[in-house]
Amino acid sequence: MSGLRAAAARVSWALALCALSAAVVPLDAQDRDRPILVASKPFAESYLLAEVFAQFLEANGFAVERRPGFGMTELLMQAMIAGEIDVYPEYTGTGLAAVLGQTASGGSAAVFGRVSEEYETRWGIRWLPPLGFENTYAIAMRREAADSLGVRALSGLTAIASDLVGGFSPDFIGRDDGLDGLATAYGIEFRETRSLLQAVKYQAIEEGAVDVIDAYSTDGAISRYDLTVLADDRGFFPPYDAAPLASRAFMQERPEAILVLTRLGGRIDVAAMRRANERVEVEGRPVAEVAAELLAEVGLGGGSVEEASESSGAAVRDAERPVLSALPRRMWENRSELVRQVFRHLLLVVASLGAAMVVAVPTGVVLERRRALAGTTLRVAGILQTIPSIALLAFMIPVFGIGAVPAVVALFLYSLLPILRNTYTGIIEAAPNAVEAGRALGMTEWQLLARIRLPLAAPVIMAGIRTAAVINVGTATLAAFIGAGGLGDPIVAGLALSDPVMILSGAVPAAVLALLVDWGLSGAELLVAPKGVAEGRR
Amino acid sequence: MALISVEEGVKRYEATLALDGVSISVEAGDCLALVGGSGSGKTTLLRAINRLTRLDGGRVLVRGEPVDRQDAVRLRRSIGYVQQDGGLIPHWTCLANASLVPGLLGRPDASDCGRRALGAAGLEPGEFGSRYPRELSGGQQQRVAIARAIAAGPDILLMDEPFAALDAITRTEAQDTFIGLRESAGMTACFVTHDMAEALRVATHVAVMREGRIVLQVPAGELVDRATGYAAELLEKSGVTL
Numbered sequence: 184m185s186g187l188r189a190a191a192a193r194v195s196w197a198l199a200l201c202a203l204s205a206a207v208v209p210l211d212a213q214d215r216d217r218p219i220l221v222a223s224k225p226f227a228e229s230y231l232l233a234e235v236f237a238q239f240l241e242a243n244g245f246a247v248e249r250r251p252g253f254g255m256t257e258l259l260m261q262a263m264i265a266g267e268i269d270v271y272p273e274y275t276g277t278g279l280a281a282v283l284g285q286t287a288s289g290g291s292a293a294v295f296g297r298v299s300e301e302y303e304t305r306w307g308i309r310w311l312p313p314l315g316f317e318n319t320y321a322i323a324m325r326r327e328a329a330d331s332l333g334v335r336a337l338s339g340l341t342a343i344a345s346d347l348v349g350g351f352s353p354d355f356i357g358r359d360d361g362l363d364g365l366a367t368a369y370g371i372e373f374r375e376t377r378s379l380l381q382a383v384k385y386q387a388i389e390e391g392a393v394d395v396i397d398a399y400s401t402d403g404a405i406s407r408y409d410l411t412v413l414a415d416d417r418g419f420f421p422p423y424d425a426a427p428l429a430s431r432a433f434m435q436e437r438p439e440a441i442l443v444l445t446r447l448g449g450r451i452d453v454a455a456m457r458r459a460n461e462r463v464e465v466e467g468r469p470v471a472e473v474a475a476e477l478l479a480e481v482g483l484g485g486g487s488v489e490e491a492s493e494s495s496g497a498a499v500r501d502a503e504r505p506v507l508s509a510l511p512r513r514m515w516e517n518r519s520e521l522v523r524q525v526f527r528h529l530l531l532v533v534a535s536l537g538a539a540m541v542v543a544v545p546t547g548v549v550l551e552r553r554r555a556l557a558g559t560t561l562r563v564a565g566i567l568q569t570i571p572s573i574a575l576l577a578f579m580i581p582v583f584g585i586g587a588v589p590a591v592v593a594l595f596l597y598s599l600l601p602i603l604r605n606t607y608t609g610i611i612e613a614a615p616n617a618v619e620a621g622r623a624l625g626m627t628e629w630q631l632l633a634r635i636r637l638p639l640a641a642p643v644i645m646a647g648i649r650t651a652a653v654i655n656v657g658t659a660t661l662a663a664f665i666g667a668g669g670l671g672d673p674i675v676a677g678l679a680l681s682d683p684v685m686i687l688s689g690a691v692p693a694a695v696l697a698l699l700v701d702w703g704l705s706g707a708e709l710l711v712a713p714k715g716v717a718e719g720r721r
Numbered sequence: 722m723a724l725i726s727v728e729e730g731v732k733r734y735e736a737t738l739a740l741d742g743v744s745i746s747v748e749a750g751d752c753l754a755l756v757g758g759s760g761s762g763k764t765t766l767l768r769a770i771n772r773l774t775r776l777d778g779g780r781v782l783v784r785g786e787p788v789d790r791q792d793a794v795r796l797r798r799s800i801g802y803v804q805q806d807g808g809l810i811p812h813w814t815c816l817a818n819a820s821l822v823p824g825l826l827g828r829p830d831a832s833d834c835g836r837r838a839l840g841a842a843g844l845e846p847g848e849f850g851s852r853y854p855r856e857l858s859g860g861q862q863q864r865v866a867i868a869r870a871i872a873a874g875p876d877i878l879l880m881d882e883p884f885a886a887l888d889a890i891t892r893t894e895a896q897d898t899f900i901g902l903r904e905s906a907g908m909t910a911c912f913v914t915h916d917m918a919e920a921l922r923v924a925t926h927v928a929v930m931r932e933g934r935i936v937l938q939v940p941a942g943e944l945v946d947r948a949t950g951y952a953a954e955l956l957e958k959s960g961v962t963l
Contacts, residue, residue, distance in 0.1 A: 625796075625798030634810075
């Protein structure tokens with residue numbers, strides 16, 4: 184057990200450092216020794232490439248902080264511009280169409296030239312040399328369906344699309360170079376279009392729930408699920424060369440690190456990439472391990488594979504085992520990471536809840552004195568509550584950037600209504616007759632509040648805090664989407680890697696945490712309940 | 722000298738006139754019953770005396786001084802108050818409730834005052850002091866409320882339908898306790914009731930109110946002889962034979 188205690192001690196140190204660094208980041212953004220922040224999009228290849236960047240930088244003596252599965256293109260761009268991250272893998276075609284809103288003309292070189300120039304002049308963001316492979320969109324069908332329909336190319340879909348159901352990633356549906364552009368270029372109109380996450384897309388097409396999906400040309404799953412890629416016979420998709428994207432600050436402050444990353448240029452070909460993707464997606468092996476192998480295969484490997492996988496704390500994945508028996512083992516193997524995530528999660532919840540209590544309880548008390556304002560105030564808090572969590576988190580990014588701060592602010596806003604409403608009604612409903620009698624006998628308003636109303640309202644206020652806390656534990660898992668960490672991290676990563684064990688290794692502790700918080704605070708409710716009042720007042 | 726007097730009191734609640742130029746006066750040691758139906762303004766008038774309600778016109782004098790010129794909190798602490806439902810503080814023991822006003826006044830012997838008051842109100846302090854209000858019957862709760870009102874030894878006591886919620890037997894017992902208490906302490910009292918029989922039984926003077934006005938104000942002994950019209954109607958309703 185001393186090992187565990189040592190691990191816990193390390194974790195608390197790590198947590199303290201983490202909190203400290205979060206607090207001082209804006210101040211020492213110029214610091215040359217700070218770790219390089221490597222981010223990725225939430226899908227396997229992006230994870231792999233980010234891990235390749237990270238390991239290669241580490242092998243060359245740079246400290247790295249990983250933000251895998253950080254977010255989709257728009258989120259990463261905002262974070263890049265804000266200097267929140269240093270580098271992430273991007274594709275030239277995505278930059279051209281989704282970010283710049285331009286249509287492709289010319290080949291790979293022309294597109295790379297265009298995005299390089301535009302990114303540089305607009306934001307000072309630099310496209311580093313392309314890695315050497317292209318990962319274009321691939322529209323795929325089940326092989327047997329494609330064969331029986333006789334479809335080989337996208338133009339073949341035009342006539343029959345009205346009988347087919349399309350399942351596409353939200354990213355693909357929402358962008359100009361995605362579904363809309365494709366539909367226009369080929370005159371395709373599907374009977375129905377579903378928005379599917381990468382994690383469930385292949386299962387959906389295998390089960391026949393959808394007929395056509397968007398995949399990536401380097402996708403390891405294409406062979407695994409026996410899919411046919413339809414040829415882009417009208418040349419709709421622009422070139423999608425993969426390359427590291429470096430932020431302005433990173434360029435200016437760390438030229439040596441930039442130099443290291445340029446050495447990756449042209450080293451990874453499409454075959455190597457597809458193999459690596461297959462190892463992660465099909466064989467279910469850990470990203471860190473596969474990335475180390477990839478580096479070794481292209482002649483850039485340094486340290487041993489074991490060392491690399493150890494350093495990122497990844498566990499060996501066992502795809503053969505049923506989820507339920509694999510879960511405890513995975514959680515045990517990742518215990519130090521898990522403890523860190525739980526602490527981080529609690530930190531988000533406690534900070535937001537604490538701030539909400541400090542604001543909402545006094546406000547609820549004041550509203551009782553100014554009842555004319557109560558309706559409006561409660562309505563505003565109610566509207567905040569109805570904003571979907573993901574949307575609220577997204578609203579925070581332009582104002583507060585990414586990480587723990589915007590997450591805490593969003594969770595704070597969510598906590599306001601339950602606490603505010605319960606404080607207000609608790610105070611109003613606290614024995615109005617006794618309050619009236621107390622006033623008639625010469626108690627001051629302050630005495631009425633402190634000695635009658637607040638003690639009687641305490642269990643009701645506590646119930647509001649409890650509601651807010653349980654909501655926060657759940658909502659905080661979504662905060663991983665904006666880089667706040669916590670138990671959402673394995674959930675987001677697991678969704679991206681189609682790894683149910685990883686998803687559960689975040690979801691199960693989060694559910695347990697919610698139950699524990701609920702149980703603990705229901706105890707607190709009984710504790711604050713004044714004596715002499717009927718039990719079971721809720 | 723009049724300990725309580727209201728001169729031409731007017732109170733308006735939006736469109737309705739709750740008090741329409743009311744004048745009363747209560748001499749030291751007297752007990753005035755304000756009798757009337759609901760909406761007659763009797764509770765408003767009672768609450769004007771310790772400034773729970775502010776009048777729109779006229780003035781209220783307590784101990785010869787306008788209440789507007791007195792500190793509301795200090796004024797209220799010097800006047801006992803009992804309301805219909807008791808209004809006991811639910812999470813305080815009966816003794817804590819009874820000791821409220823002496824405590825507010827900062828008296829070191831607050832608990833002793835509370836204990837004495839409970840005893841005077843007919844509750845054994847040792848038995849009832851440590852109980853919470855919800856553990857008591859309605860009649861016992863109302864006795865605690867009376868004990869709380871008199872614990873600091875006020876010279877004035879205001880009561881708003883103090884016995885209305887009690888059953889007939891308990892009510893008579895509580896009335897007798899109150900009569901004894903008031904007479905032995907020489908307290909001046911003003912209380913609201915809708916029951917003429919109760920007014921006759923408990924009060925020294927009776928003021929009959931209707932629609933914000935006093936229609937009759939007489940010593941209790943003269944009521945039966947002088948009651949006409951509405952006052953006579955009320956007497957009849959209360960089962961007092963003329």
